[in-house]
Amino acid sequence: MVDAVVSFVIQKLGDYIIQEAVFLREVRDEVQLLKNELEWMQCFIKDAEEKQVEDVMIRKWVSDIREIAYDTEDVLDKFMLKIDKEKTLSQKQSDLFTSIRKNFCIFYIGKKIHLYGIGKEIESLQKRITDLSRKREFYRLEDIGNRREGKSKNLERLKDLRRVTSFALDENIVGLEDDAKMLLGKLLQDEPRRLVVSIFGMGGLGKTTLAKKLYHNIDVLNKFKFRAWVSVSQDYKTEDLLRRIIKSFEIKINGMELEKMTGEDLERCLYKSLQGCSYLAVIDDVWQREAWESLKRAFPDDNSGSRVIITTRIKAVAERSDERIYVHKLRFLRPDESWKLFCEKVFRKSDVNKELGKLGREMVEKCRGLPLAVVVLGGLLSTKKPREWQAVRDHIWQHLRNDSIHISYLLTLSFNDLSYQLKLCFLYLGIFQEDSEFFIEKAIRLLVAEGFIREADDRVMEEVAKGNVDELINRSLIQIESIHRGRVETCRIHDLLRDLAIQKAKEVNFIDIYDGIHHPTCSPTPSASRRLVFYPKASFWFPHCNFLSRSLLLYHRDKNSFHEISIAVCTRLRLLRVLYVENYGGSVQLYSLPEEIGQLVHLKYLTIRITKISNLPSSIVNLRRLQTLDLYTHYRSLELPNGIGELQELRHLIGKFGGPLPIDSLTNLQTLKFISYEKWIKVHPEKLVNLRELHIHHYDAERREAFIFDSIAKLKNIRILSVELSSVHSFTSLQPLSHCPRLQDMTLDGKIEELLPDMYTILPNLESLSLRNSNLEEDPMPKLEKLPNLVSLELLVNSYHGKKMVCSKMGFSQLDNLDILELDELEEWRVEEGAMPMLKNLEIKPGNSKLRIPERLMSMAAPNSRYLTRCYFPFVF
Template structure:
């Protein structure tokens, strides 16, 4: 989490050097050395970021770096503005009058930066004191362990599946089409939407079983191992013998690719590639699957990233898995939460609180399944269901495979610039329809957008919105006539994730009532539905970078 903070601060200090070079030339060397220190700190942060959730020492260390990075940005920006005031658009006499103040402020900023550099050095040295040397060596991160636990299998097919009837028929029909070329049929959707569950239904469908001579299922995941993936597929194409196992263990990647390629040439086979995160993973695997003159073999791919699916087969439109509707959500919930299943219906005294629990799940099958499973182990008492509702977010993230942890994998996979953009969306109230042009202007004005690949800032921001949509981190509310995103919304559970991550970083804080306290150092402060007065903030000296009264910023449907 601190890595995007440092990345943004490094870019902003670089921009300030360019923009304010006339005013900062007296301390340019100080600023450049500070920037270099922050760049070096990033070397330690990637592994620390992945491990801080389970290690309080690392979490504290990362927090110190984050605070120093924020202070660096404040120091440079404040003093640059002061020096600009003393110098810009002033006559000669005025400039001479202000010259002593300019010298004093140049001295002050130099001292402040040197003090901050000493602080960064102390933080770097404190790794030994905290006992967190050798970050990343021989360690399994929480995300990797979670993915290992969740590796899918086609044999544990879900019962009580609802809402997948039509899309299952469509997927089966596409897989059974006659075509001698390699075809990849894809299912895309946000984490927890039921992609793997749907793929299992298709994989075990009677028509699919009858059509294909052999079937193979492999979970790819973000921690992709090419050799192991190839071995897993080949093992499912043949009866296992000790001789085959020994041979596969000794084969190199190129040999495994060639073996699989040859095996698929004369077989009518279905291969499921579940949970593909990167285009690079597909590119590695594609070499092992014949592209022409096949025996009608097919690939079924699931991914959270729409771009991965389109990259695998541009001719095949990905099947997008939407969240469940109200009635399907209710039926799934009843099937998971009650011993007697959904057919008997819900006890009358539980229905109101039950439907509120379902509403909070916002149509996400994984959330409904987790909460329903939790209630199944409790008595069918209203007070027990109300306890679950009142501690909703805590209950969703209790287990290692909890909803929050699953969605957090999608967040962890975002590059630093997209992490900041995603966190920013958490500022908006629940169920907001967010105008993308307005959002882009806000990102640009706040300096969150950095120019990349020769794009101007507005183009870069629009591209980042598209990337968040492609990764199923935002939902489209409305499209323009030229098929660009006009407005978007954030799923409630993803918004909860954004708020939790942002508050961990002191990136922003949301106030919903006058009783909420301002934390030590939020960078942004959002106030939802409050009439403000001059006494609202009391005597707080918190250095808030920006303030938003959110009802003025977006519509709410």
């Protein structure tokens, strides 16, 4: 993990050299040299980290490198803090001529002093690095790992254990019956061409167990002449895999000759032996696409009905392994399946003790359907006395890790396979609470503010961050929790993986999390971690924090008033980049942020969600690096200060805003929500060249003019548009939106009769549409189904007042998500064969219980059907 920390600091050093060149010019060479030295040290870190478990000296060496990296970041951040302070002082001089003279002296002399100071500190850091380099050579640390092979032998033992157990059939298999039945059909179907079946999902989910069940099936034994099983893992050699496959197929070759064969000879031998025969090969635990690519030449595809099963944690490997492939995403166990599996491991056939059953269910629920966790938990508790169960429940993940080397090994494999950027992102997601989901948008903005993301190619940082989150999803390290309007809205990190993230983050002083239960809430010394998170049950105590804290997140506070600590936070934690405060209790008497907030000049992310705040101090304009300002509340309108336009780095502005909107100069603004139509029409939208998401609300029911899209047409980069009108307002022509080719997501709350006829010609790229209070009398489906790229459609309350709705044969060719909610008059809905061929998510909550659901949809939504992955018919199921 230290490699990720050092890489992050090296990246920051490069940014400072470029962005702060004016202030660093006299020490620029020293900073560049320090960056170069750290880059050289980084070359040895990854190898050293792999060896540090087995050697105290290497562990100390790696720890010292980490501290140098952190200290380097601190030196530069504190220097920039002083520079900002001097600039602020110079701007306050009143007399022009005196100001010029004094400013020059103050700024020049002050800068010289600070440059001398930073030069000395950088020199000290360089000496420390030189000393570490000398120690590495003197103690021959690079040779230690070669002499001590304990860890590598341990890993090999684990790999061997996995290989051996791959051939043994587990007797107790719970929750995989439907998956096994469906995949068995794929293996046995009468299709002569070779088919690859990919099974993917999180580590410990049962991919190998499912593959074993198929491998040992009696019908499979009878169908395939040859069967072979090989485990790949992260480190593999193609020639070694080919030899093991040949042995597993029981192809008879002299052992000595097999070892001498080249890769080409092995391929030729395997190909000739399998030619004209039906075979089943299981390629288990694949991490790279290249693994199967390097093997497939040796497997003939000669219409013999052969099959290959690949198991992997990575979606890209599963989906792109072959031209003819069937991908099966393995699900988590349902609560009843988890409990059954647990009982088989713990109670077997005996009756369940009531008290132990209650504790057991609590712990099984925490496993969240992960079979490996349930099995290990069951095995652990089966050896515990009843009085010890409580202790296991209170520290469940610690007990599971200690009891099973499999869990730590399996989960750490996934972490170690990540790039340093993905490691930082994964660890950071540990800030979100246990047993809770988190919003993707929030995670993305935090990752950007923390500095973990850099712009790449033509993508803005938010798109890069979204790509990183998607990659963690595809690697089965986080799970999608909810999809809204065709887009992933919330995710969840399994508690076992979250515990891994917290553990590794704490090891390198990356994050400290205080929850009042599993983690300490009192300490005589400040936390050494750069990021501090306090959950509801943990008391916020200022000595936890130190001057070097970069992030402070306070969740759902119900003790103390934010007013009591806000000034202290703003004056003492001057290096903060992230300040997040959510849902303080009713005792909060805070109507404005303190004037001292302007001292947090490094701040990039500010979220204060307290219901009574209604105005901002003028000092907010000092936060020149601010990217996200989120002060949303349902209850009060917030007025922005006139100088808000000076925050040129602002990218996301969120709140219920009243008063003037002096935002014309915010050219980096990407998100603006929520504002009234009356305020919006006074803005000059043509200057908001990067605005991507806009939410408008029409609060004035007295004004009867229709909403026109002319101002929206000036937003060339708009992607998401939400316009909520009062019931007396309507929309005019969509024609101006023809100038918004990137518009993908639109919410319209109001009368839209005039819009429907031209929607599919004006908005061909629209992917998501939500309608509410449209009051349509004519069936909208014949027009909406023509939208060629529509993925998500919501017909909400009062959007349609007719009794009948028809989806025609070729309609909605790309629709994935459909929600029909509270259409009171709807009685008949006809869906012709061939309509909505891509539908996966369907929710129907009709206001009229007479509505008849089409039989085709009913069959697709049946419990054993794999067509619809999410469906809800409240009056049917």
